[in-house]
Amino acid sequence: MDLVVLSLLNGVSFGMVLFLLTIGLSITLGLMGIINLSHGALFMVAGFAGWMLVVQLGYSYWLALLVGAIIAGLIGLAIEQGFLSRLYGLTNDQVLLTIGFIYILMNLSLWIWGGRARMPYHDPLLAGTFSIAGWQYPVYRIFIIGAGLILILAIWWLLERTRIGAIIRAGMDDIETAKALGKNMGRINYLVFFLGSFLAGLAGVIGAQMMGPRIGMGWDILLLALIVLVVGGMGSIQGALIGAMVIGLVDSFGRALLPDLAMFFMYIVMIIVLMVKPSGILPRESGG
Amino acid sequence: MKIAELKPGGQPQQGRLVRFSLYFVIGLILIVLPIFLPMYLQGLMTKILVFAIFAMSLDLIWGYTGLSSMGHAAFFGVAGYTTAILIRHYGVVTFLETAPLSILMATLFAAVFGIISLRVSGLYFLMVTLALGQALFSIAWQWYHITGGAFGLTIPPLNLGIPGFTSTAISIYYFVFIFFIICYFLLRRIVNSPFGHVLQGIRENEPRMRALGYNTWLYKYIAFIIAGFFAGISGILFVHWNMLISPYQLGMIQSTYAALCVILGGPGTLVGPVIGAAVVIGLEYGASLYNPERWPLFLGIIFVISVMFLRGGVYPRLNNLWKKVGEKYSYGSTKG
Numbered sequence: 001m002d003l004v005v006l007s008l009l010n011g012v013s014f015g016m017v018l019f020l021l022t023i024g025l026s027i028t029l030g031l032m033g034i035i036n037l038s039h040g041a042l043f044m045v046a047g048f049a050g051w052m053l054v055v056q057l058g059y060s061y062w063l064a065l066l067v068g069a070i071i072a073g074l075i076g077l078a079i080e081q082g083f084l085s086r087l088y089g090l091t092n093d094q095v096l097l098t099i100g101f102i103y104i105l106m107n108l109s110l111w112i113w114g115g116r117a118r119m120p121y122h123d124p125l126l127a128g129t130f131s132i133a134g135w136q137y138p139v140y141r142i143f144i145i146g147a148g149l150i151l152i153l154a155i156w157w158l159l160e161r162t163r164i165g166a167i168i169r170a171g172m173d174d175i176e177t178a179k180a181l182g183k184n185m186g187r188i189n190y191l192v193f194f195l196g197s198f199l200a201g202l203a204g205v206i207g208a209q210m211m212g213p214r215i216g217m218g219w220d221i222l223l224l225a226l227i228v229l230v231v232g233g234m235g236s237i238q239g240a241l242i243g244a245m246v247i248g249l250v251d252s253f254g255r256a257l258l259p260d261l262a263m264f265f266m267y268i269v270m271i272i273v274l275m276v277k278p279s280g281i282l283p284r285e286s287g288g
Numbered sequence: 289m290k291i292a293e294l295k296p297g298g299q300p301q302q303g304r305l306v307r308f309s310l311y312f313v314i315g316l317i318l319i320v321l322p323i324f325l326p327m328y329l330q331g332l333m334t335k336i337l338v339f340a341i342f343a344m345s346l347d348l349i350w351g352y353t354g355l356s357s358m359g360h361a362a363f364f365g366v367a368g369y370t371t372a373i374l375i376r377h378y379g380v381v382t383f384l385e386t387a388p389l390s391i392l393m394a395t396l397f398a399a400v401f402g403i404i405s406l407r408v409s410g411l412y413f414l415m416v417t418l419a420l421g422q423a424l425f426s427i428a429w430q431w432y433h434i435t436g437g438a439f440g441l442t443i444p445p446l447n448l449g450i451p452g453f454t455s456t457a458i459s460i461y462y463f464v465f466i467f468f469i470i471c472y473f474l475l476r477r478i479v480n481s482p483f484g485h486v487l488q489g490i491r492e493n494e495p496r497m498r499a500l501g502y503n504t505w506l507y508k509y510i511a512f513i514i515a516g517f518f519a520g521i522s523g524i525l526f527v528h529w530n531m532l533i534s535p536y537q538l539g540m541i542q543s544t545y546a547a548l549c550v551i552l553g554g555p556g557t558l559v560g561p562v563i564g565a566a567v568v569i570g571l572e573y574g575a576s577l578y579n580p581e582r583w584p585l586f587l588g589i590i591f592v593i594s595v596m597f598l599r600g601g602v603y604p605r606l607n608n609l610w611k612k613v614g615e616k617y618s619y620g621s622t623k624g
Contacts, residue, residue, distance in 0.1 A: 035411055083596060091411055092356050093595045096551055099544050100591025107585035219540055223422050226415040230408075260430065267423040271404055274416060278407040 002135065007256040008249070013141045013210070015248025016148025020203035021221060022228045022240045023155060024076075024196025030172045030235025030284055032189055034084055035094050038101035039200050040222030042072040045105055046204030047213030048113045054121045061123035061205075069201035075105070076197020077190065085189075106218040117214035126209070140209045147206060151199070156237060168192060172235060172284065227266055231273045233280025242281050306614055322461050330457040331529070336569045337461075337468040338525045343549035343561035344475050345518030350547065351555030352479050353511045354491030358414050358543050359421030362401060363516040365538030366424065367394040367523030372441035372533045373434060382449030383528070391520040397424075398516020402509050418540055425539035440534030443527060464525050471518055475558055478514065487511050488556070548587075552594045554601025563603050 025039050046068035053064040079101055087093045126140040159165035170178040171185055179185055204213070211217075224247065232243020247266050254262035273281065322330050342364055349355040370390035374380040380389075405416040428435045435441065445455035446463070453459065478484050489497045490504050498504050527533045536542060549568050554560025571590065575583040598605075 029411070083592065087595070092551075093599070095356065095358070095411075095414060096547060096591055097595040099547075100588040100595065103584045103588030103591065105588075107582065107588065110581075111585075223419060223540070227419055230412065230415055230419070234412075263426045263430070264423065267419060267426075270416070270419060274404055274407045278412075 003256055005135065006137070007252045009137060009141060009145070010255075011249035011252035012245065013144040013148070013248075014252060015245040016144050017203050017207040017210070018224060018228050018248055019148060019241050019244035020151060020199050020206065022225045022232075022244055023237065024199045025225055026229060026232075026234055026236070026240045027168070027172075028193055028196045029229075031168055031175075031192055032171075033089065033091070034080070034087075034193075035091060035098065036076065036079065036084065036193075036197075037095060037098040037222055038079060038105055038218075039076075039098075039197070040220070040225055041102045041105035041109075041218035042076055042197050042200040043204035043207070043221050044213060044215065044217040045075065045109055046072040046201035047208040047217065048109055048118070050205040050208055051118050051121055051213050052113065055118070061121070061126075065202065065205045068205040069198045072201025072204060073194045073198035076200070077194045080193040081190070102218050102222070106215055109218075110215050113213075113215075115215060118212040120209050120212040122209040144206055144209065151202070152237070152241065155199075159237065164188070164191070224266075227270050229280070230270055231280060233283030235284035236282060239280055239282040239284065246281070310610075318465065322458060327457040330461050332569065332573050334457070334461045334464050334529050336566050337464045338522050338529055339545070339549060339565040339569050340562040341468055341471045341525065342519055342522035343546050343553070343565045344471065344558055345515045345522065346546045347550050347555060347558055347561045348475060348478065348487075348518070349508075349511050349515045350550050351557065351561070352484065352491060353487040353508055354494075355508060355512065356414050356547075357405075357417040357512075357515075358540065358547065359401070359405075359417030359419070360515070360519055360546050361538055361540075361542035362417075362421040362424050363394040363398050363519035364523035364526065364542065364546075365428070365533065365535075366397045367391055367520035368527035368533040368537055369428065369435060369441070370394075371524050371527050372443050375443045376441050377434065381444075381447050383446060384449045387524050390524045391517060394520025394523060395513060395517045398513045398519075401516075402512040406505060406509055406512065418543070421538060421543055422540055425535050428535040428538055435535070438535065440532055440537075442532045445531065446528040460529055464529065467521060467525055471521060472558065472562075475518065479558065483507070483510075491556075548591060548594065550601075552590065552598065552601060554603035557601065557603045560601045560603030563606075564601070567602070 021039070021043055025036065028034050028036060049071050050061075050064035050068040053059040053067060054061050079098070083097055084094055087097060122140045122143075126143050128139050129136045130139045130142055131137075157165075159168060167178065167183050167185075167188055170181075170183065171188060175185060228240065228243040228247050230243075231246055232241070233239035246269060250265045250269050251262060254265040318333075322333055325333070342360075345363075346357065346360045349357055349360075367390040370393040371386045374386045374389060380386055401417070401420050405413055405420060408416055428440075429438060431437075446460060447455070448463075479487070486497065486502055486507050489500075489502075490507060494504050497507075523537070526537065545568065549564035550561045551564070552560075552567060553562065553564025568587075568590070571586065572583060575586055594601075
């Protein structure tokens with residue numbers, strides 16, 4: 001029982017980080033048809049930037065959260081404005097360009113922060129354990145789950161209840177009609193790309209509480225995000241959320257039950273989903 | 289026909305002469321030059337040819353069929369690992385025994401991965417191939433009593449099973465060179481065959497090919513398997529050249545190398561990826577002399593430059609330049 005609850009909580013908190021990481025990728029893909037594989041590198045850069053602020057310079061974790069996310073957002077925006085915006089519709093070129101940026105961002109991070117994997121860090125407020133009914137559980141994990149829930153609600157509210165969200169959804173369904181109706185999709189694209197990268201950065205600093213930043217994350221986290229996309233289905237909040245939760249839970253239960261084989265379970269889940277429902281569990285249904 | 293009649297008689301011969309002299313120079317560089325080079329440059333040229341085969345195999349699916357795979361290193365690595373495991377764990381020593389099995393393994397993996405990844409297309413295909421390749425990376429990393437884990441497996445120098453063959457840098461070079469020539473001409477035959485034309489049709493417009501009655505899935509699947517076969521060949525050559533195989537040869541980074549060779553050189557040209565391999569491996573070597581730690585940064589910049597400024601690759605540009613030079617040459621000769 002203890003193990004089940006623990007694995008459940010671990011899986012959900014990991015799933016929250018995966019969701020924040022993936023949602024930006026999913027929406028930019030759905031809205032603009034742009035794939036940014038350096039998304040995982042942004043996660044890593046934010047994790048390191050936060051580490052520098054909190055551990056090296058002694059600033060507050062909450063500041064690091066904001067700064068890490070803004071740095072990731074700005075780098076993402078710069079890549080979009082400087083390069084990706086000239087490659088609309090050229091998926092292969094986008095892929096290769098952003099692979100180039102993975103190498104660039106990883107090597108620059110190595111240059112700035114060195115090759116050592118860093119310890120996880122968090123705010124002193126979140127350092128302790130939370131005990132309920134005789135169980136001990138780290139507070140920061142509870143925080144991750146809480147923050148994830150709040151951000152899911154915020155993203156849902158933004159997309160479903162605001163004017164901008166309506167334009168974004170219209171763009172995802174049919175970008176030509178949205179343009180024809182006089183919507184300035186260019187400006188929406190800036191905003192969405194910045195927000196997507198911002199969320200990747202936020203995920204990087206939030207996730208740094210459970211996995212300390214290291215350079216190799218640029219690739220490893222990208223892989224997780226892609227598996228989440230494939231499993232959940234592209235271009236919808238629900239898809240990203242379900243994919244992230246499935247992979248998070250599979251990972252944590254795998255680690256608890258068969259630690260040696262844990263890393264293979266997510267591949268197996270991915271293969272099963274591909275064989276049964278190639279479009280993912282909850283793909284975006286409307287639109288082209 | 290008419291154009292040929294209009295042209296002065298001597299001209300095609302002269303054009304051919306120029307072309308043959310180019311082939312002659314390339315042949316000289318590939319066959320004679322290595323004898324006079326120091327050992328490390330012989331090794332470098334070997335590595336370029338190995339990666340050239342690898343990149344050409346990716347070009348068959350990436351450039352000719354329009355299937356952008358990011359997991360192509362899986363087959364390269366599987367073949368390399370099979371050779372290393374056979375030698376280290378099963379005492380099979382000669383190339384004639386290990387090579388067929390290794391290539392078979394690579395081909396089988398391609399057959400299985402093809403079934404999974406060809407369920408989807410486009411970007412999804414890319415993600416799935418990437419993830420499958422990375423799954424093999426994880427297996428190689430974890431299954432250490434067989435694969436040697438993170439350190440990989442070392443193997444003794446190449447044993448051909450032919451008396452009198454000794455493994456030196458230059459003999460390995462010619463060994464790889466022979467494979468390179470065979471693979472090039474086989475792949476050339478494939479892309480110029482009716483089968484190859486169907487693949488290019490699929491690349492240009494898959495629904496139309498389907499409407500014409502082609503089973504496009506089957507064509508893509510067969511192309512994927514053939515590409516795995518050739519990647520397997522490059523994998524076994526690699527392990528014999530390097531005498532070490534590690535999980536990185538299966539993973540994303542190795543796959544991105546092949547993709548870079550293809551796009552830098554010119555996808556869908558076969559020659560382009562060879563040029564790409566020469567440029568990428570050559571630059572990597574140059575960087576290793578100067579500052580190996582910054583190589584990934586340069587590699588990233590090469591990716592960005594290739595995509596932003598060299599779309600279509602180097603080879604088509606060289607080809608155009610070559611044609612212009614040829615025209616100038618022939619105009620000059622008609623005037624004179």
